[in-house]
Amino acid sequence: MTLTRRTFTLAVLGLPGCTALGVLNDAAMPQDTYVLQPVSIASQARRSSQTLLVLEPTAPAAIAIDRMLIQQDALSVTYLSDARWADTVPKMLQTILIQSIASSGQIGFVGAQGAGPVPDAVLLTRIDAFGVEQQADRSFVARVSFELTVLRDRDQQVLGTQRFTTTLPVADDQADTIARSFQRALEALLPQALPWVLARVR
Template identity: 30%
Template sequence: MTYNTTALALGASLMAVALGGCGGATPLTFDLAALPPTGRASAAARSFTVAEPVGIQPFEADRIIVREPGGALSFLGGGQWADRLPRLIQTRLIQSLENSGRLRSVSRPGDKVVSDFQLISEIRAFDIAAGSGEAVVDLSAKIIAEGTGKVVAARVFTARVPVPKVDAGTAAVGLDAALARVLGEMVAWVNSGR
């Protein structure tokens, strides 16, 4: 399944203004895209709260990460995400679930909306694997019943997309494509009632 990366292409063309007094330019800012609306209108009776994903410290930033063959992580120069990565993934996951048209409501924990379930996740990988030349997205997710705290379902979602070179623009496009695959699987999983 392929997804339109028009939003990313637009984000890639945006150049941030130069830093005042520093003389250096801010890196290009890239966005990630939500899945497009599906046209379905059969909303279920279930509602979800989507927590911000957690992850190790490098994933808490707004920088694009490269993972070297030995496991070392470094930030890729020349590019950054439009927001902190966990908040950006949370936003695109919420939008993708809303765009599916299959849930009664989707909200953030701070929205104070009563929900049936909470979707929590962890960023296990969101980087360019320099050794294999791939954009890798690996998210683990759990559906928790509100009130009881019982884990209703748990799954790991992984996608790998080849990238022809390791630069900011190519990395951002590859990671956006890998995230689109993961979002597609996550949305189908949540909507399946598991």
């Protein structure tokens, strides 16, 4: 996981002066930017010639942005004001999946749409949870939940669908603590999810 400092500006059109100024001031504040890393999995399987297309995951609007989500109760969400992900959550997870699958060395090619050969299989991902939840005792947990579906490209036959979910405690609501908790969550989930995907592509 890497951390960089960046400054962002936002052009706001058509807003009342005081509102626009407030948005500009918020956007201009330095934010810590976090990047989650791919996960390597050990494999003894021989490399196949199969190719896999990993589509950008789908997610609810509250998740499909580059902000760190904090859910305080079932009806309200907020975001950390001084930190963000380096990309939107769906694009970040897509990159992590591609890099992690590629590092296994088990298939001929894995990539995103518009790159590489015609795929033998397609990986669809639906993100259902990717945020921090505040519990009744005011403690925090990081919850990650996504559903993977593998399709055979030539006839769109579903080769399998599986959900992967984990919840990890978070010591506090600081950005660095939260980011490291999500890295641990991926390190727990991907060693389960990737062999499942590869077994259906090979």
